[in-house]
Amino acid sequence: MLVMKFGGTSLGDKEKIDVVVSLIRSRLDLEPVVVCSAHAGVTDLLLDGARAAAEGKPDLQPIAEREHTLLASLGLRKDLVDDELERVGQMLEGLSLLGELTPRSLDTVAAFGERMSVKAIAALLRRRRIPATAVQADEAGLVTDDRHTRASPLPAAYRNLRRSLAAVKGVPVLTGFIGRDEDGNVTTLGRSGSDFTATIVGRAIGAQEVQIWTDVSGVLTADPRLVPEARPVEHLTYAEASELAYYGAKVIHPATIQPAVEKEIPVRILNTLDPQAPGTVISPSRKRRGNKVTSIASKSGIRLVNIVSGRMLGQSGFMSKVFDAFREHDVVVDLVATSEVSVTVSVDHAEGLDRVVADLQKVALVEVEEGNALVAVIGERMREDSGLASAVFDAVGAEGVPLRCISYGATKTNLQVVVPQTLMPSAVRALHRVLFPEPQGV
Ligand code: ASP
Ligand code: MG
Numbered sequence: 135m136l137v138m139k140f141g142g143t144s145l146g147d148k149e150k151i152d153v154v155v156s157l158i159r160s161r162l163d164l165e166p167v168v169v170c171s172a173h174a175g176v177t178d179l180l181l182d183g184a185r186a187a188a189e190g191k192p193d194l195q196p197i198a199e200r201e202h203t204l205l206a207s208l209g210l211r212k213d214l215v216d217d218e219l220e221r222v223g224q225m226l227e228g229l230s231l232l233g234e235l236t237p238r239s240l241d242t243v244a245a246f247g248e249r250m251s252v253k254a255i256a257a258l259l260r261r262r263r264i265p266a267t268a269v270q271a272d273e274a275g276l277v278t279d280d281r282h283t284r285a286s287p288l289p290a291a292y293r294n295l296r297r298s299l300a301a302v303k304g305v306p307v308l309t310g311f312i313g314r315d316e317d318g319n320v321t322t323l324g325r326s327g328s329d330f331t332a333t334i335v336g337r338a339i340g341a342q343e344v345q346i347w348t349d350v351s352g353v354l355t356a357d358p359r360l361v362p363e364a365r366p367v368e369h370l371t372y373a374e375a376s377e378l379a380y381y382g383a384k385v386i387h388p389a390t391i392q393p394a395v396e397k398e399i400p401v402r403i404l405n406t407l408d409p410q411a412p413g414t415v416i417s418p419s420r421k422r423r424g425n426k427v428t429s430i431a432s433k434s435g436i437r438l439v440n441i442v443s444g445r446m447l448g449q450s451g452f453m454s455k456v457f458d459a460f461r462e463h464d465v466v467v468d469l470v471a472t473s474e475v476s477v478t479v480s481v482d483h484a485e486g487l488d489r490v491v492a493d494l495q496k497v498a499l500v501e502v503e504e505g506n507a508l509v510a511v512i513g514e515r516m517r518e519d520s521g522l523a524s525a526v527f528d529a530v531g532a533e534g535v536p537l538r539c540i541s542y543g544a545t546k547t548n549l550q551v552v553v554p555q556t557l558m559p560s561a562v563r564a565l566h567r568v569l570f571p572e573p574q575g576v
Pocket of ligand 2: 141326329348385386
């Protein structure tokens with residue numbers, strides 16, 4: 135069995151959807167489960183619509199128009215998703231009466247993008263004589279925790295999905311992105327969460343492969359907006375891909391790899407606009423030839439939190455106090471560097487940080503530094519090259535970019551530096567020149 139996940143751009147217009155249908159048709163013998171995102175732009179329209187509604191301006195029109203135009207271009211009945219549109223309309227009215235927006239209501243509204251797209255794709259497949267059924271993941275048992283806007287599946291989700299999908303007639307066309315908590319509230323897995331759904335389903339059904347069909351030919355050696363000569367990476371290990379996604383490569387949702395790891399299911403990133411391109415395959419291990427570094431990731435909007443405590447630092451319990459404060463307020467820490475008298479951590483989420491700082495100030499001097507960016511050099515085989523760290527520091531230093539913070543964990547899959555935000559692009563370009571000098575064969 136195979137999971138084929140199609141992202142928003144792949145489902146963005148008739149031309150691409152035609153390609154999607156032919157890709158599904160060509161793999162019918164592998165019994166695909168299709169996972170769909172919302173059509174490009176629809177999730178944003180829904181989220182913007184919810185926010186505007188909470189400010190007293192409910193307007194279903196842009197959402198309805200986008201869906202109706204697309205259905206018409208596909209030759210499908212315009213009223214196919216009218217039930218869903220009606221429910222969105224009612225919710226927007228409700229939000230405007232309440233005048234407030236909770237993460238829970240945001241999730242309920244956002245979920246409709248996928249609810250509508252699976253109906254359209256399943257209907258189109260049937261029209262093209264491929265038996266198919268639209269499946270709503272929340273109804274098919276994708277139970278999650280109740281962390282709205284960034285939920286994770288509960289163990290029962292796998293069992294439930296396996297059972298529900300086995301009972302579906304024809305190709306199951308399943309909503310990405312959405313789930314339901316144990317109280318029955320709709321949750322979402324976070325922006326781009328359909329990738330995560332794809333591997334959750336892959337694990338549930340024991341798929342031979344999970345294919346993520348997107349609008350780029352796989353993972354690139356760096357962000358192409360910063361490095362125009364960035365090239366696709368043929369092969370990544372699970373560890374490398376997780377680091378990359380976590381540190382800002384937009385190609386896959388950061389949690390995507392987890393479910394695949396447990397059953398060692400390969401995840402292949404493919405381009406709907408160029409289906410013959412090899413893409414990137416992510417699997418447990420990688421051939422021993424080729425580049426030791428696989429990619430450079432970068433993430434803007436990083437804050438450094440410097441925590442200084444002359445008296446307490448060496449004493450046992452200080453570190454745990456520090457991390458307790460971050461955990462208590464649900465602030466995720468990226469990088470940690472310590473010295474005799476201080477701890478520096480980097481965070482990319484301002485939310486909750488004020489409360490962490492207030493707590494830490496009870497035991498230490500705390501300073502928050504904004505305007506930084508994180509650059510991560512990733513490659514599981516970096517540890518084999520003792521000169522690599524100095525090559526990285528030299529390349530960045532030669533550009534006159536000061537290093538604000540450095541971290542190189544014992545596993546040596548990931549060397550991270552924090553640099554001033556404004557200098558990050560030149561740091562990334564310099565690193566790419568040094569680490570990927572000529573076409574590689576990773
Ligand atoms: N539709 C959701 C989003 O736009 C989820 C996804 O596309 O994966 O973030
Ligand atoms: Mg995506």
